[in-house]
Amino acid sequence: MTDIPHRPNMGSLSGMVPDLRRNIFEPRALWNVILTGAAWIIAIIAAIPLASVLYMLFVTGGARLNWETLTELPTAGFEMGGGIGNAILGTIVMVAIASLFSIPIGILAAIFLAELAPASPIATATRFVSKVLTGFPSILAGVFSYAAVVVIMGTYSAVAGGVALAILMLPTVILTAEEAMKMVPRRMKDAALGMGCTKAQSVWLVTLPTALPSIMTGVILAVARVAGESAPLLFTALFSNYWLRNLTEPTASLSILIFNFSSMPFDNQIELAWTASLVLVLIVLTFNILSRLLGRPKV
Amino acid sequence: MKATHSFKSGGPSFAAGQSISKPPSQVERFVDRWFYRAAMVGAVLVLVLIALILWEIGGKAVPAIRDYGLAFLTKTSWNVQKQDFGILPQIWGTLYSSFLALAIGGLVGIVLAIFLTQDFLPSRVALVFRTIIEMLAAIPSVVFGLWGIFVVIPAIRPAADWLHSHFPWIPFFSSSLSGPGMMPAVLVLAIMILPTVAAISQDALHLVPFKIKEAAYGMGTTHWEAILKVLVPTAATGIFSALVLGFGRALGETMALAMLIGNSNQITLSLFSPANTLASLMASNFPEAAEVERRALMYAALVLLAITLIVNVLGTAILTRTTRRLAEK
Numbered sequence: 100m101t102d103i104p105h106r107p108n109m110g111s112l113s114g115m116v117p118d119l120r121r122n123i124f125e126p127r128a129l130w131n132v133i134l135t136g137a138a139w140i141i142a143i144i145a146a147i148p149l150a151s152v153l154y155m156l157f158v159t160g161g162a163r164l165n166w167e168t169l170t171e172l173p174t175a176g177f178e179m180g181g182g183i184g185n186a187i188l189g190t191i192v193m194v195a196i197a198s199l200f201s202i203p204i205g206i207l208a209a210i211f212l213a214e215l216a217p218a219s220p221i222a223t224a225t226r227f228v229s230k231v232l233t234g235f236p237s238i239l240a241g242v243f244s245y246a247a248v249v250v251i252m253g254t255y256s257a258v259a260g261g262v263a264l265a266i267l268m269l270p271t272v273i274l275t276a277e278e279a280m281k282m283v284p285r286r287m288k289d290a291a292l293g294m295g296c297t298k299a300q301s302v303w304l305v306t307l308p309t310a311l312p313s314i315m316t317g318v319i320l321a322v323a324r325v326a327g328e329s330a331p332l333l334f335t336a337l338f339s340n341y342w343l344r345n346l347t348e349p350t351a352s353l354s355i356l357i358f359n360f361s362s363m364p365f366d367n368q369i370e371l372a373w374t375a376s377l378v379l380v381l382i383v384l385t386f387n388i389l390s391r392l393l394g395r396p397k398v
Numbered sequence: 399m400k401a402t403h404s405f406k407s408g409g410p411s412f413a414a415g416q417s418i419s420k421p422p423s424q425v426e427r428f429v430d431r432w433f434y435r436a437a438m439v440g441a442v443l444v445l446v447l448i449a450l451i452l453w454e455i456g457g458k459a460v461p462a463i464r465d466y467g468l469a470f471l472t473k474t475s476w477n478v479q480k481q482d483f484g485i486l487p488q489i490w491g492t493l494y495s496s497f498l499a500l501a502i503g504g505l506v507g508i509v510l511a512i513f514l515t516q517d518f519l520p521s522r523v524a525l526v527f528r529t530i531i532e533m534l535a536a537i538p539s540v541v542f543g544l545w546g547i548f549v550v551i552p553a554i555r556p557a558a559d560w561l562h563s564h565f566p567w568i569p570f571f572s573s574s575l576s577g578p579g580m581m582p583a584v585l586v587l588a589i590m591i592l593p594t595v596a597a598i599s600q601d602a603l604h605l606v607p608f609k610i611k612e613a614a615y616g617m618g619t620t621h622w623e624a625i626l627k628v629l630v631p632t633a634a635t636g637i638f639s640a641l642v643l644g645f646g647r648a649l650g651e652t653m654a655l656a657m658l659i660g661n662s663n664q665i666t667l668s669l670f671s672p673a674n675t676l677a678s679l680m681a682s683n684f685p686e687a688a689e690v691e692r693r694a695l696m697y698a699a700l701v702l703l704a705i706t707l708i709v710n711v712l713g714t715a716i717l718t719r720t721t722r723r724l725a726e727k
Contacts, residue, residue, distance in 0.1 A: 121620070131620040138518065141509045146530050148589045152537060152545050159548075207440025215437050225441040227714065228448050234643055234710040236650020238677050239455065242699045245684075246454040266451075269444065294419040297426050299433035327538025330652035330677070334684045354540045354653070361544050361657060369548075376541045387536050 160377030163370050169378070173340055173356065179367050183375045185342050189257065189351040190379075192343060193336060194326050196261025197268050202318055205272030209314075212273065213280035214288075214302050226277070232270040240266040241331035249335055257343065257350040260336030264328060268321040275317025279310040316390040323386035327379055329354030353379045455699050462697035470697055476663050476679070478687075483694040485701065487663040491673040492705070495584050495655065496648035498669075503588035503648075504641050507595030511637075514596075515603040516625055535593035543657030546586045547578075551658075554581060558670050575670040578660035584669070586654045595644040598717070602636025603629060605724040635720040642713030650706050652677040676702040 121128050171182030208229075212222045244263035249255055283306050291301035307314075329352070337349040338359060353375045360372035422430070462470070466483055473484020510531065514524050558575035565571050575581065606629055614624040630637065660672020661682050676698055684695050 127620050127623065131622045134622045135518065138509055138513045141506055142513050142527055145506050145510060145592065146527070148545075149530050149534050149537075151549055152541065155545055155549060156541075204440050204443055207437045208444055209440075211437035211441040215434055221438065221441050221445070225444045227718075228444055230714045230718070231707065231710045232444075232448065234646040234650070234706065234713070236652065236677060236702060236706050238650065238652040238680055239451070239699060239703055239706075242680065242684075242696070243451045243454050246458045246696075247450065266447065269447070273444065295421050297422045297430035297433075299430040300422075300426065302433070323536060327536075327540070329538065329540040330681060333681055337685065354538060357540045357544055358653060358657065361540075361547055372544055376538075376544055379538055380536075380541060383536050383538060384533070387532070 156373065156377045156380055159370070160373035160375075163374040164377060168371070168374055172342065173351075173360075173371060174367070175340070181367070181371065183353065183356060183371060183378065185339065186351040186353045186356040186375060187378060188343055189336070189339075190326060190353045190382075192346070193257050193260040193264060193332070193350065193352060194322055196258060196346070197264035197325055198318070198322060200262065200265035201268040201272055201321070205269050205318075206276050206314065209273050209276030209280060210302055210307075213277040214306060215298065225273070229270040229273045232266075233274070235267070235270075236330075237263075237267055237328050238330035238333070240264075241333055241335050244331065244335045252347065254347060255335060255337040255349040257336055257346045257348075260332045260350060260352070263331035263335045264325040267325050267328060267331065271321035271324060272318055275320065276310075276314045279313030279317065280306050282313065283309045312393050316393050319386050319390035319393065323383045323390065326386065327354060327383050329358055333358075353382075452703075455696065455703055458693070458696040459700040462693040463700075466694070466697065470694075471701070474663065474665065476694075478691050481690055483691075483697075485676065485679070485698050487665050488674050488676045488679050488698065489701070490665045491580075491659065492649055492675040492677070492702075494667075495580060495587060495659065495673070495675060496645055498580075498584040499587035499591055499648045500641060500645050502584070503591040504595050504644055506588070507592045507640070507644065508599050508637060510592070510596045511599035511603055511640075512625055512630070515600055516621070516629070531593045531596050534589060535597075539590065539651060539653040540657070542586050542590060543654040546582050546654060546658045550582045550585055551575070551577060551579075554585070562670060569667040570669045573666070573668045573671040576672075578658050578672055579670050580659065580673050581669040583655050583659040583673075586658055587648050587651055590651060590654060591644040591647050594647050595640045598640035598643060599633075599637045602633040602640065602720070605636065605721065606632045607724075635716055636724070639713045639717035639720065642709060642716065646706055646709040646713055649709060650677055650702070652681050656681040676705075 123129065123132065167180070168182040169187065170184040171180070172185055173183060174181030208225060212226055216222050240263045243266065244259050248259040248262050252259065287305050287309065288301050291305045292298070296304070332352050332355050336352055336355070338355045339349045339351045341351075343350055357372045357375050357379070360368040360375070363369065462483075466473075470484055471489065472486050473482070474486050475482050475484055476487075477483070510527065513519070514527055519527070555575055558571075558581060561571045562574045610632060611624060611629060614628040619627070655675050656678035659674060659678055661674050661678060662672035663674050663679075664671070666673065679698060680695055680702075683691065687695060
């Protein structure tokens with residue numbers, strides 16, 4: 100403040116007490132206001148894309164969201180109607196295959212990392228590799244699965260797609276399960292060991308049951324992440340216009356359907372692509388919310 | 399199950415002077431040993447997996463490396479008929495799009511991280527923004543691609559046309575936006591890496607000890623002086639690793655780019671002309687490629703693998719080190 104109001108009661112002290120209020124027009128205070136305003140604007144701009152995506156999904160995608168779309172096969176070219184039933188089934192089957200591979204291996208590895216030998220060279224290396232793999236480009240998981248599964252089996256298949264997705268799930272499962280097990284209070288594990296439990300028993304009977312909700316959180320997050328993946332399925336599962344009959348043939352998936360239909364010149368296919376996007380986002384968000392509910396700290 | 403059982407029925411037995419604790423039996427020791435081995439196999443499998451990935455992709459790339467050599471990295475044509483392959487335009491497109499996306503998404507991500515961690519918002523409003531960021535992270539790449547085609551491209555076309563007709567001599571605006579192109583791809587890519595940058599930066603800012611912030615305010619700094627001169631520099635390495643990992647994500651991002659960038663193998667500074675990236679080259683050519691082209695694509699995959707591994711190892715190493723250092727304080 101430039102003009103300090105006269106306070107008679109303070110007497111001689113008034114000259115010694117500094118004024119702690121800040122003048123808003125002082126340059127540094129002004130900068131403070133400007134930067135805060137800029138931060139608000141940037142934060143609101145960042146919210147626009149999400150609003151726009153959700154609006155398009157519910158308006159354009161929601162228009163075709165009905166039982167027929169969810170259960171029928173896609174049609175070709177000029178034909179109207181059709182649905183995305185086989186793609187929904189294919190996505191679910193391939194995510195299930197990926198879970199089958201990655202969850203047991205991931206939790207075993209996490210047990211080793213968190214409980215059995217946290218500081219061993221193997222654990223340190225595994226932890227580092229898992230962190231690096233979280234940023235692994237998903238298309239390279241597809242390339243790997245193509246080279247390791249498709250070439251050997253001689254056919255594009257749901258299994259190859261599942262393997263590619265499993266690689267992308269694994270690091271999330273390992274890292275979150277390790278964190279979950281580390282959060283179990285030390286005294287509970289020590290109590291079990293003190294009673295004469297072996298390490299295996301303490302892990303199996305104390306650590307795992309206590310950490311289970313948090314482990315589930317990680318697993319569900321990993322499922323949510325891979326359910327929306329498309330790059331790894333491009334040349335492992337390919338696509339199919341028919342229902343899935345066995346696991347060793349090309350398989351449809353929601354994400355590839357969106358990719359394929361987005362470049363087609365027919366309105367019908369574009370509409371189906373939007374509806375498929377809506378279904379895919381709803382699946383992913385449901386899993387995300389589920390993991391949030393499970394992961395709420397209880398202790 | 400034995401432990402649980404004795405625990406439950408063990409209450410009264412204290413009086414009798416018996417202890418419920420006992421050394422593990424022979425069988426239990428045996429099970430324990432095998433449990434340890436099984437868990438170790440799980441951990442080792444992860445290492446085997448990364449080795450296998452390097453081996454498979456590297457091995458499949460060997461024939462192409464032998465055929466095309468290092469010239470593959472500097473040639474600009476991708477011609478299947480002539481069997482003439484080079485990936486310089488794709489490398490350029492990958493780096494160019496990722497840097498631009500990092501400039502936009504990184505800035506917004508860091509600002510959001512500051513905004514959410516430095517007491518600007520009541521906790522309920524902060525939760526809204528946090529949810530928005532997490533939902534952005536949850537939306538699949540292919541959905542962003544679809545949204546880019548039908549929303550972003552039409553939305554930025556007027557601005558792009560205006561810039562091109564008024565400033566055609568600026569290299570960034572030297573061509574008109576005819577549909578898919580660098581700019582829509584970069585915008586969508588920026589949105590996609592924003593959550594990564596924001597999340598890791600938030601963690602880095604949370605790690606700054608509270609007493610440092612208190613000390614800054616105690617010296618009479620304004621809110622933003624404390625943030626820009628004290629907090630951000632303290633968290634700088636963490637924020638830097640957020641940018642590196644965000645960059646790594648941008649490099650490997652495939653579907654949104656394959657749908658938006660136009661898949662044209664040219665090297666240009668123009669923001670409105672179509673381009674290509676390594677990942678979208680693979681996405682658009684691999685499914686229909688014949689054997690010869692597939693081998694060249696494997697070489698391209700190896701190059702992408704090398705670039706992303708280097709960036710991610712760097713980012714993870716910086717992050718691990720700073721987290722450890724700050725946690726010790």
